[in-house]
Amino acid sequence: MVPSIVLNVVASYIMTKTLISIIGPTAIGKTNLSIKLAQHFNTEIISADSRQFYKEMQIGTAAPTSSELHAAPHHFIHHKSIEENYTVGDFEKDAITTLEHLFQKHDIVIMVGGSGLYVDAVTKGLDDFPKVDSKIRVQLNTILETEGLESLQEQLKKLDPESYRTIAIDNPHRVIRALEVSIGSKKPYSSFLTSKEKPREFETISIGLTADRNIIYDRINQRVDLMVKEGLLEEVKQLLPKKHLNALNTVGYKELFSYLEGEWTLDFAISEIKKNTRRFAKRQLTWFRKNETTLWFDFETDVSSIISKITNELNEKSQS
Structure with missing residues (x-):
């Protein structure tokens, strides 16, 4: 037995x-x-x-x-x-x-x-984040459109260095979210990432x-x-009309959008994909x-x- x-x-x-x-x-x-x-x-x-x-x-x-x-x-x-x-x-x-x-x-x-x-x-x-005034996000989106993402990144670097160091800094949605919480609560966004696990x-x-x-x-x-080699450029070409969507504001796509719109050469765009992916890996x-x-x-x-x-x-x- x-x-x-x-x-x-x-x-x-x-x-x-x-x-x-x-x-x-x-x-x-x-x-x-x-x-x-x-x-x-x-x-x-x-x-x-x-x-x-x-x-x-x-x-x-x-x-x-x-x-x-x-x-x-x-x-x-x-x-x-x-x-x-x-x-x-x-x-x-x-x-x-x-x-x-x-x-x-x-x-x-x-x-x-x-x-x-x-x-x-x-x-x-x-984590549970505080409610913030919706006007803050509107203002931040205006800054994104008029001054670009870099301006928001610099603001986050001053208000919350920890979030600047760890979040997907090239993602406007993530940057704006961290900023609106930091501004609205007057506390760093990262300070709310310590709550008890569910x-x-x-x-x-x-x-x-x-x-x-x-x-x-x-x-x-x-x-x-x-x-x-497998056709990334063709994939991005098909998505160019929808480049404004948040999902496409990401490494590998936004750089080739810049090439397709005549801002960069193809070689430079590819080098930027590699550089930004390496930065992403470091943050990961x-x-x-x-x-x-x-x-x-x-x-x-x-x-x-x-x-x-x-x-x-x-x-x-x-x-x-």
Whole structure:
């Protein structure tokens, strides 16, 4: 007869629902790892990459290929149009609902993505921000139109250096959001990012991939070159009439819009994509390293070693 204590441990392991969150800078190999883990644990993947939500943006977002999508079930890939207003709050609600459904079938689910705010929205919940006068956003949008994004960036740098250092500084929506909270509350936007985490019905194991900076930058440069070869310029041409949409105000698209409108040469636009992507990767790492519980691995680590570490973590959590 099996001792009751053993049955309790086994039952605890079975009932423990775990989200394995794969993070790291762009072009580091997160998609490949997520598929291998999903196949090993016979489970599904949700994407927390905010740019890959949009079906019109395939090449420039390095979204999973059709073969990758068939290698494991994916969620939140190309499920929205750039015409739709889809916020991080919307994603939090949708992702939690999806996880509730997936955890009815699986004890483990994989999440992958480089959008730090979206990852945190799922694992920790969004912070509660104060209500601010809507006129502030109107004024900031006017500054954006008349003086450009750089003016807003400089203002944020003075009011909230921490947010300037960590948010997607090239995204006008994010900059304006941080500024309106900072101005309206008279407190830095970053000061509101410390609230207590919301309770979740699952455990989270955070797996980070990284490499030396020069390797990361070289992989980014190679990826951009591959995007161009695969037809990024043609993709951007099709989207030029909609360049005003917030979803398209992102690296890889805005630079080629400048080329198509005669402001830059193609070579310069491509070099700007590489530079801005490298800056984005630096901010990603700054954001992700705030999580002290993340288990970091070199990007060339054999997947069996990562699986072994995850299995140990699962066993420890089931027995705690």
